[in-house]
Amino acid sequence: MEDVFYFNSIKEYNDFNNHETLHPLVSVVHLDKANPRKLRRLRYGFYTVFLKQIYCGDLRYGLSNYDYEGGTLIFLAPNQVIGENKNEYYQPQGIALIFHPDLITGTSLGKNIGDYHFFSYAVNEALHLSDQERKIVEDCFSKIGYELQHTVDKHSKHLIISNIELFLNYCIRFYDRQFITRENVNKGILERFEGLLNNYFSSDKSQNIGLPSVSGCADELHLSTNYFGDLIKKETGLSAQEYIQSKVINVAKERIFDADKSISEIAYGLGFKYPQHFTRLFKQKTGITPIEFRRLN
Structure with a gap:
């Protein structure tokens, strides 16, 4: 068995999770529809954001373990590795927003994607959401999902990217709040x-x-x-x-x-x-x- 399981395309990840591919460069994946699977080390060739809503086991990023609880966002830049190889099975839960770098090439988001530093944070530096913040995140995901279901027109790409950018800007605000609420730790x-x-x-x-x-x-x-x-x-x-x-x-x-x-x-x-x-x-x-x-x- 290979050491790291690599998803090169959006379609590969969709297929792996029993999810229909509506767009070759972006997807909102409901992970509860996926089949139970073994714990594996995984690598993605695209930007990946996990919204974990319930406990779903320990994942390993580098040398740090982290328990994913409800209302936690995890960000991965392309080609980062997450997870560990074990014989244990688990049922994936939560929602994944995935988008390929090609989607944002030549756009303002593509030019500024490096400003969203949390794509390079470690998993134990994940963003923990309040109920209200989680609703905002779910609303952004819902709007992206709506555009993916909508008949493609000249507005589709702009609206999808705009909603991704809106979501990421909210995450900057939420991280600022987390820095404040964890003042003693900081x-x-x-x-x-x-x-x-x-x-x-x-x-x-x-x-x-x-x-x-x-x-x-x-x-x-x-x-x-x-x-x-x-x-x-x-x-x-x-x-x-x-x-x-x-x-x-x-x-x-x-x-x-x-x-x-x-x-x-x-x-x-x-x-x-x-x-x-x-x-x-x-x-x-x-x-x-x-x-x-x-x-x-």
Whole structure:
């Protein structure tokens, strides 16, 4: 048995779930019509959104397990892998919205699809919906489904894509709400991030490895890079990269007071490959060079 079961086309996924193909590039699939199946690792060649309405078992994404409860949205970008291979059978439940990248090519949604960062979130960073939010999601799905059932005319593609875009924009709002309602959890992550940076610069990691990266910090905190970046932005108003740079500058200011070290030594100690890059960043953030800062203080 192959390690990953791959769905290349919308029709393949529809057939797998006993669902009629009404459009070659988009579908709203009611998964309760599918046959019971074994747990498998799955990969999709298109954008996939699952609305899970009831408990349907554990799925595996990377190394993270997550229980899908009612009112949870899971987003997958093309070619992401989800699930795990087991001999257990389960009955799929919920609704899947699937759309091929070719559907949105050349449209405003196609140009801006990268702005919807949640397609790169890990499954344990899924969106949990209130009853009212779930109704809005179901209404968007219903409108897309209506257009798929409607006789194709010159308005069909525009209306389908517009409703997908509307749905995704609602999801941005709902994620903003989730960041707020999980404020205590988020603050804990922010504190761990700050502690991570403190430990990084108090050790020899910066000198041996270089400057801390956003992806490296996200990995240490067991978060996807995009979710981590969005969370830090919501909590601090700074991007994760800006937050790291701010920390670098604060540490640099402390070290500049050590007159026994040259600016180049300080730069290398912070993880810069070239001292001029440190000088450029320092002046960009403070308005003066490290040497001028040392003289003034």
